[in-house]
Amino acid sequence: MKKVSVIIPNMDGKHFLEKCLGSLAGVSFDETEIIIVDNASKDGSVSWIRENHPQVRIIENSENRGFAPAVNRGLTAAEGEYVLLLNNDTEVLPGFIENLCKALDEDEKVFGASAKMLMYSDHSLVDDAGDLYTLFGLAFQRGNRKPAAKYCKRAEITAPCGGACIYRKSVLDEIGLLDEAFFAYREDLDLGIRGKLAGYRNVYVPEAQVIHYGSGTANKSGKRYNEFKTRLGTRNLVWMNFKNLPFLLHLVNFPFILSGILLKAVFFARHGLTGVYLKALFEGVGNLRKVRHVPFKFKNIKYYILFELELIGNCFRIF
Numbered sequence: 001m002k003k004v005s006v007i008i009p010n011m012d013g014k015h016f017l018e019k020c021l022g023s024l025a026g027v028s029f030d031e032t033e034i035i036i037v038d039n040a041s042k043d044g045s046v047s048w049i050r051e052n053h054p055q056v057r058i059i060e061n062s063e064n065r066g067f068a069p070a071v072n073r074g075l076t077a078a079e080g081e082y083v084l085l086l087n088n089d090t091e092v093l094p095g096f097i098e099n100l101c102k103a104l105d106e107d108e109k110v111f112g113a114s115a116k117m118l119m120y121s122d123h124s125l126v127d128d129a130g131d132l133y134t135l136f137g138l139a140f141q142r143g144n145r146k147p148a149a150k151y152c153k154r155a156e157i158t159a160p161c162g163g164a165c166i167y168r169k170s171v172l173d174e175i176g177l178l179d180e181a182f183f184a185y186r187e188d189l190d191l192g193i194r195g196k197l198a199g200y201r202n203v204y205v206p207e208a209q210v211i212h213y214g215s216g217t218a219n220k221s222g223k224r225y226n227e228f229k230t231r232l233g234t235r236n237l238v239w240m241n242f243k244n245l246p247f248l249l250h251l252v253n254f255p256f257i258l259s260g261i262l263l264k265a266v267f268f269a270r271h272g273l274t275g276v277y278l279k280a281l282f283e284g285v286g287n288l289r290k291v292r293h294v295p296f297k298f299k300n301i302k303y304y305i306l307f308e309l310e311l312i313g314n315c316f317r318i319f
Helices: 014-023 045-052 068-075 096-106 169-175 187-197 225-242 247-271 274-286 298-317
Strands: 002-010 032-039 057-061 080-086 091-093 108-119 122-128 132-134 139-143 166-167 199-210
Touching: 002 057, 002 068, 014 091, 032 045, 032 068, 045 057, 057 068, 068 080, 080 096, 080 169, 096 108, 096 166, 096 199, 108 187, 122 139, 122 199, 132 187, 132 247, 132 298, 166 169, 166 199, 169 187, 187 225, 187 298, 225 247, 225 274, 247 274, 247 298
Parallel strands: 002 032, 002 080, 032 057, 108 199
Antiparallel strands: 080 166, 091 199, 108 122, 108 166, 132 139
């Protein structure tokens, strides 16, 4: 068995792959395998990989199936004890894989570990230091656009960012893979929460660093705020809340969730996306049948209580 399977989803990202795969050139293929799942690229990505990196396994999709389904194909094919997700528009720094593996080696209760993602435009700023979810139903990239020097300690997080993180494959076998109904956005947060409610932890590992170009692949999600991101991100948060939390917590949290919805409405109004946001909310509520509700397990009630306390605490960590 391999120690680590690195899974890189790709669609028309040939212009990024040279740096991404080049930064992984020093890995030992005795312990590590690299799998690229290609979503029907039309820029010659597959032929370029075969010619320049023949040691990389390629899984080809006949159409763009989205981030979550592409990653799941890689996860299903992976032979590693640990599976490492990596965006194609990244460049890993020395010690990246080793330090992520170390976090899981040191504690068997750690399910996922998130790297320190640095902004390409300014390496002194954080892009993502792990993701947080709050009582108001709002999700945040921890440390986004803040000085990287302030994020040099390990920390508990709600979920690793799927752009550069590692998971324990045995836990994926237990709780399931990414929810393919999500297509893209918030599927990593959903997975991290499922891990927490099953009794595991997620951590941020600052020693593992990666430079992130940020939404660079040639697809609909290029801008920071646009209709595509707003629609899927909003809809998927609705689904994530519905599928993971029991009815009692829905009742307790509803006033706070409603407040969060109003705050987001004001936020998106400033970006001219109010209509898209409201339509996405209705799309999420109207299509709850598309996601499978995670059954409540009484034996895990302690973890539901701890998660509720975390949601409250995270309201103070976002500032």
